[in-house]
Amino acid sequence: MSLxxxxxxxxxxxxxxxxxxxxxxxxxxxxxxxxxxLTYIPFGFVVINSFKDARQFFTQFxxxxxxxxxENYVKAWPIISKSILNSAVYSLPTVILVMLLxxxxxxxxxxxxxxxxxxxxxxxxxxxxxxxILLVIPMFVQVVDLGWVNTPQAIVLPWAAVQxxxxxxxxxxFFETLPTEYFEAARLDGANDLQLFLRxxxxxxxxxxxxxxxxxxxxxxxxxIWPLIVIFERDLQPISIGVLSFSGSFSTDYxxxxxxxxxxxxxxxxxxxxxxxxxxxxxxxxLG
Amino acid sequence: MTTRARDEYTHPGVRRKRxxxxxxxxxxxxxxxxxxxxxRYTPAFSAVYHSFTDWNGSPGANFVGLEQYRALLQDDxxxxxxxxxxIYTLARTVLSTVMALLGAELxxxxxxxxxxxxxxxVFTVPLVIPxxxxxxxxxxxxxxxxxxxxxxxxxxxxxxxxxxxxGQTDTALLAxxxxxxxxxxxxxxxxxxxxxxxxxxSIGEAALLDGCSGLRRVFAxxxxxxxxxxxxxxxxxxxxxxxxxxxMLIVTxxxxxxxxxxxxxxxxxxxxxxxxxxxxxxxxxxxxMLLTLAFSWFILRSRYRGAHDVAV
Numbered sequence: 001m002s003l004x005x006x007x008x009x010x011x012x013x014x015x016x017x018x019x020x021x022x023x024x025x026x027x028x029x030x031x032x033x034x035x036x037x038l039t040y041i042p043f044g045f046v047v048i049n050s051f052k053d054a055r056q057f058f059t060q061f062x063x064x065x066x067x068x069x070x071e072n073y074v075k076a077w078p079i080i081s082k083s084i085l086n087s088a089v090y091s092l093p094t095v096i097l098v099m100l101l102x103x104x105x106x107x108x109x110x111x112x113x114x115x116x117x118x119x120x121x122x123x124x125x126x127x128x129x130x131x132x133i134l135l136v137i138p139m140f141v142q143v144v145d146l147g148w149v150n151t152p153q154a155i156v157l158p159w160a161a162v163q164x165x166x167x168x169x170x171x172x173x174f175f176e177t178l179p180t181e182y183f184e185a186a187r188l189d190g191a192n193d194l195q196l197f198l199r200x201x202x203x204x205x206x207x208x209x210x211x212x213x214x215x216x217x218x219x220x221x222x223x224x225i226w227p228l229i230v231i232f233e234r235d236l237q238p239i240s241i242g243v244l245s246f247s248g249s250f251s252t253d254y255x256x257x258x259x260x261x262x263x264x265x266x267x268x269x270x271x272x273x274x275x276x277x278x279x280x281x282x283x284x285x286x287l288g
Numbered sequence: 289m290t291t292r293a294r295d296e297y298t299h300p301g302v303r304r305k306r307x308x309x310x311x312x313x314x315x316x317x318x319x320x321x322x323x324x325x326x327x328r329y330t331p332a333f334s335a336v337y338h339s340f341t342d343w344n345g346s347p348g349a350n351f352v353g354l355e356q357y358r359a360l361l362q363d364d365x366x367x368x369x370x371x372x373x374x375i376y377t378l379a380r381t382v383l384s385t386v387m388a389l390l391g392a393e394l395x396x397x398x399x400x401x402x403x404x405x406x407x408x409x410v411f412t413v414p415l416v417i418p419x420x421x422x423x424x425x426x427x428x429x430x431x432x433x434x435x436x437x438x439x440x441x442x443x444x445x446x447x448x449x450x451x452x453x454x455g456q457t458d459t460a461l462l463a464x465x466x467x468x469x470x471x472x473x474x475x476x477x478x479x480x481x482x483x484x485x486x487x488x489x490s491i492g493e494a495a496l497l498d499g500c501s502g503l504r505r506v507f508a509x510x511x512x513x514x515x516x517x518x519x520x521x522x523x524x525x526x527x528x529x530x531x532x533x534x535x536m537l538i539v540t541x542x543x544x545x546x547x548x549x550x551x552x553x554x555x556x557x558x559x560x561x562x563x564x565x566x567x568x569x570x571x572x573x574x575x576x577m578l579l580t581l582a583f584s585w586f587i588l589r590s591r592y593r594g595a596h597d598v599a600v
Contacts, residue, residue, distance in 0.1 A: 021399045101320040108316035131531040134573030138331035161327035222419040268416035
């Protein structure tokens with residue numbers, strides 16, 4: 001009896017504090033709810049209408065209509081699945097390449113002093129300001145001369161080059177925050193430069209590396225102009241172009257188009273839901 | 289032992305010869321630099337060089353001096369596209385920065401940590417939806433017949449406002465600017481929220497003790513404290529805006545009615561790919577580059593004039 005009193009008091013205190021927090025947060029939560037609704041309504045509209053045939057779309061615009069036409073998804077799948085696969089083939093090597101090259105370069109800028117360091121770093125930073133569209137024409141001619149049209153390397157190498165400058169900047173900033181003692185200790189234990197990088201720096205840099213990886217993945221998943229220019233073959237187009245085919249061949253078959261949009265969005269949404277915490281930490285880890 | 293190791297770091301010249309040969313950092317840099325020289329620096333110089341030629345894709349371009357630039361100044365479509373992109377970039381950057389800041393401030397001011405994490409998640413998820421899908425969805429929203437926006441207007445009794453938003457000259461550009469509204473979702477939101485959450489809480493507490501709270505704190509303390517990240521967000525927004533090309537191509541089908549949404553980026557693409565006028569297209573690109581560099585320089589300069597500052 002004498003023990004239970006203080007406990008229940010504590011619970012009461014916590015409860016009242018929670019309700020006070022809730023009351024103070026209420027207007028903010030309401031405003032955020034309004035913004036979230038505005039953000040999500042278009043997507044909800046797409047999902048609902050992806051199950052309708054054309055007649056249902058005309059007569060029942062707002063609400064779900066029955067029967068659900070799941071065959072819209074069956075019709076959209078062959079087109080979308082191919083471009084999802086293509087996107088994976090282009091995006092994965094790009095992400096790995098950018099993580100590798102930018103951590104190497106960021107490490108050099110952060111941990112060594114060498115002739116031309118600041119000049120090289122500035123020369124790299126200025127590339128961030130360069131409009132990518134200016135380079136598209138000479139790069140296209142380069143790719144044609146190499147005979148690389150319709151090949152993965154025509155996409156992967158230029159994409160990696162686009163992402164490297166900002167990634168090097170993020171990696172350098174991160175490596176500079178690591179205490180030098182770690183490296184000195186490993187050095188005294190006889191580690192060489194490559195071992196210092198691989199065994200000490202990279203394991204500690206996983207938060208920054210995942211930021212770089214996620215930003216690169218988002219860029220490659222969204223880029224429209226470069227695949228439009230170097231991939232002529234329809235069957236080799238990534239998702240950002242593949243989904244456009246719905247506005248042509250299915251232009252009045254709204255349900256199938258909407259099903260295609262949903263399918264095109266699914267891969268990264270699934271990836272996100274499996275690794276939401278790491279994804280969020282990764283996105284903010286290097287940006288803070 | 290420790291002092292020697294520390295000496296080695298602070299005076300790298302002293303013992304570097306034994307521990308790390310001078311070429312080591314260059315080896316680390318080499319792969320990234322090689323790729324950048326191949327696919328960034330060389331094309332950049334090539335593009336600027338070819339803007340002074342009559343290049344049409346085949347080898348052997350004639351040097352024509354400033355001829356392409358003279359032609360650009362007399363090209364009404366190009367001038368129209370410049371006007372469009374200035375309006376688009378200005379409105380879009382202001383709107384998306386303000387909305388991202390609004391979302392970040394609302395979450396930052398929440399007392400409940402769990403609610404903050406929840407909302408941050410809510411506004412991050414749409415980031416993974418492919419940009420093309422967003423464009424196509426908004427094309428449906430703006431559609432004249434059975435478009436979401438027009439149906440909403442009908443439903444709330446504003447049928448007088450119903451119009452073909454992307455099919456007429458006076459609303460097409462505005463429609464492109466508003467794509468993705470309310471525009472909280474984006475990297476800008478994450479950058480600004482991270483910057484706010486990294487501020488030491490003692491600043492906010494001290495402000496509260498001094499009777500500074502609410503909106504006044506936002507303007508007097510929060511905004512000046514996150515000037516660095518804010519400048520970064522604006523620079524990235526302006527850079528992306530000036531070379532924008534995809535929404536003009538996809539949503540308004542290649543420049544909109546009577547070039548109402550024509551942009552220099554799209555015009556460059558059309559001149560090069562459709563007409564093979566590479567020299568003319570690289571001149572457009574060079575003008576874009578000069579504009580981007582000028583804007584970035586302007587923003588960075590005004591940023592470094594401030595006394596209290598936080599590194600980007």
